[in-house]
Amino acid sequence: MKYFIGADHAGIxxxxxVKELFEKKGHEVIDLGPFNEDRVDYPDFAQKVCESVLENxxxxxxxICGTGLGMSMSANKFDGIRAALCHNEYSAAMAREHxxxxxxxxxxxxxxxxxxxxxxxxxDSHKFQGGRHTGRVEKxxxxxxxxx
Numbered sequence: 001m002k003y004f005i006g007a008d009h010a011g012i013x014x015x016x017x018v019k020e021l022f023e024k025k026g027h028e029v030i031d032l033g034p035f036n037e038d039r040v041d042y043p044d045f046a047q048k049v050c051e052s053v054l055e056n057x058x059x060x061x062x063x064i065c066g067t068g069l070g071m072s073m074s075a076n077k078f079d080g081i082r083a084a085l086c087h088n089e090y091s092a093a094m095a096r097e098h099x100x101x102x103x104x105x106x107x108x109x110x111x112x113x114x115x116x117x118x119x120x121x122x123x124d125s126h127k128f129q130g131g132r133h134t135g136r137v138e139k140x141x142x143x144x145x146x147x148x
Contacts, residue, residue, distance in 0.1 A: 001058075001060060003028070003059065003061065004053055004059060005019055005031050006033060006034075006048050006063055006064075007034065008040050008065045008070075009037050010065050010066030011065045012036070012037055012064075014108045014113065014116060015064055017113055017116065021117060022120065025120075025124050033048070042063075042065045042071050042074060047078075049061040049075070050075050050078040050081045051078070053102060054080050061102065063075055064105070064107070064108055066107060068085040068086075068087070068106050071083070071085075072084070075103050079141075080102075082099055082102050082103065082137070084101035086123070087107065088118070088119065089118040089122035090122070092119045092120075093125075097129045098129065100133070100137045
């Protein structure tokens with residue numbers, strides 16, 4: 001699996017750890033930045049990662065900020081992206097199994113390295129179950145084009 005990873009200044013410290021965990025599992029990880037702790041805006045990196053996922057079929061994304069909230073809100077603005085903010089392994093497993101999430105969002109200030117390792121193990125080992133969940137995911141995908 002090929003992953004695109006991005007963060008903001010509040011997620012940069014754990015980004016290299018997350019990248020290394022995915023690479024140890026045999027995945028290719030493309031780091032889209034940033035590469036230092038200078039202040040940046042999370043929507044810019046959410047855009048880079050989400051556009052890369054959408055342009056490269058069969059890939060997934062990883063986004064990290066302080067809480068994961070800003071990244072998940074930004075990512076879910078993109079049609080075709082199903083970003084899941086996961087703070088524990090159960091939510092990561094369900095995001096993959098039931099929602100076919102294609103972007104994992106993490107919060108560096110919320111989850112330590114040990115918890116992140118469990119989240120990534122769950123994310124990586126669980127696959128979309130399909131079946132009764134397929135219609136729901138299709139409905140999620142259609143929401144991207146809804147306007148009030």
